[in-house]
Amino acid sequence: MTANTAPAIRPENPNFSSGPCAKRPGWTLEALADAPLGRSHRAKVGKAKLKEAIDLTREVLEVPADYRIGIVxxxxxxAVEMALWSLLGARPVDMLAWESFGEGWVTDVVKQLKLADARVLKAAYGDLPDLTQIDFTHDVVFTWNGTTSGVMVPDANWIPADREGLTICDATSAAFAQPVDFSKLDVVTFSWQKVLGGEGAHGILILSPRAVERLETYKPAWPLPKIFRLTKNGKINEGIFKGETINTPSMLCVEDYLDALKWAKEIGGLKALQERSNRNFEAIAQWVARTDWVDFLANDPVTRSNSSVCLKVVDPEVTALPEDAQAAFAKAIPAGLEKGGVAYDIGAYRDAPPGLRIWCGATVERSDVEALTLWLDWAFNEAKAALKA
Incomplete structure (x- = not known):
């Protein structure tokens, strides 16, 4: 029997979690030294930091000047819940779901808001729904990138410019990693803990002029909690989009986000961030192409995410096992790498099919991805040997 020799190189950064994600290269706690800790976010310094975060978001993400950006x-x-509860109900809505988070938004709209005219278009993990079936006289809710399936929409060409309804897009694993066409989107949400590796707990809500018009001309039939209220006296609450947050933000987290945005500017902005994600995905794709035991969960190559890369084990001896044994085998691979400190948090999402989920966003280095693939082969062989023992 051939010995399964451990690779000679290891990822320098073992953090491949799909959220919170790896910090930017070279990050240290000293990067947060300028945070106004112990100060009010309503003080001049706090408001200035929040406004700077909004302005840098617009610059780096290339958000149109007439779109509003708020920290929520x-x-x-x-951010998604604010949009759903504040905007839906004015017209029918088409809900798209092809993974866990999209399913969650369906639950909110159908079971919590109880919208009778909600139409659900679903697809199994690995595929997209039939986008030609969408009725754009309706509002449309969808995730740009399915974080738990590794399936993304390839572009926005399927969205008409003359749509009647609003498009509400959860873009949390796509923003900064994939080209997001704002002209086709009326609401865009993300969290800075994803592609930029910021600290968690805060969201970004981006509204088009059409979304603002809806907010100012439509009042939902249900009461809105304070943290969801985007209007005041029938008009958009402009303060939210100037750094006057609805509730108290962490100025430490805001400082961390500012650090990530400044890093993004230094390396070349949005294009550079997307290129880094693409190169990381390319390293995975090249490995998958030459490896017979693994494949992408996304069936169509043009829908494969370059950020949350989801994989499945296709080795015939493993796929012949009962489902629970297949799941146990898939879990053994990330468990072995985590135990050795090689890679953390690369197991499939709890609601997804058994497999692997490897974050390849812009804060990850390609050299670490390449090193990881060597260890994935090693971990697979270890799990296979245990299976035969």
Whole structure:
């Protein structure tokens, strides 16, 4: 029997979690030294930091000048919920779901808001729904990048410019990693803990002029909690989009986000961030192409995410096992690498099919991804040997 020799090189940074994600290269706690700790976010210094974060977000993400950007509570989830509860109900809505988070938004709209005219278009993990079936006289809610399936929409060409309804897009694993066409989107949300590796708990909500018009002309039939209220006296609350947050933000987290945005500017902005993600994905794709035991969960190559890369074990001896044994085998691979301190948090999401999920966003180095693939082969062989023992 051939010995399974451990690779000679290891990833310098073993953090491949899909959220919170790896910090930018070279990050240290000293990067946060300028945070106004112990100060009010309503003080001049606090407001200035929040406004700077909004302005840098617009610059780096290339958000149109007439779109509003706000920092909101509760990460991307909070941003999406604010949009759903504040905007939906004015017209029918098409809900798209092809992974866990999209399913969550369906639950909110169908079971919590109880919208009778909600139409759900679903696809199994690995595929997209039939986008030609969407009715754009309706509002449309979708994730740009399915974080738990590794399936993304390839572009925004399927969204008409003359749509009647609003498009509400959860873009949390896509913003900064994939080209997001703002002209086709009325609401865009993300959390800075993803592609920029910022600290968690805060979300970003971006509104088009059409979304603002809806907010100012439509009042939902249900009561809105304070942290969801985007209007005041029938008009958009402009303060939210100038750094006057609804609830108290962590100025330490804001400083961390500013550090990430400044790093992004230094390396070349949005294009450079996307190129880093693409190169990381390319390292995974090249490994998958030459490796017979693994494949992408996303079936169509043009829908494969370059950030949250989801993989499945396709080795015939493993796929012949009962489902619970297949799941145990898939879990053994990341467990072995975590135990050795080689790679952390690369198991599939709890609601997804068994497999691997490797973050390849802009804060990850390609050399670490390449080193990881060597260890994935090693861990697979270890799990296979244990299976035969």
């Amino acid at each position: 509570p509760a990460s991307d989830t909070g």
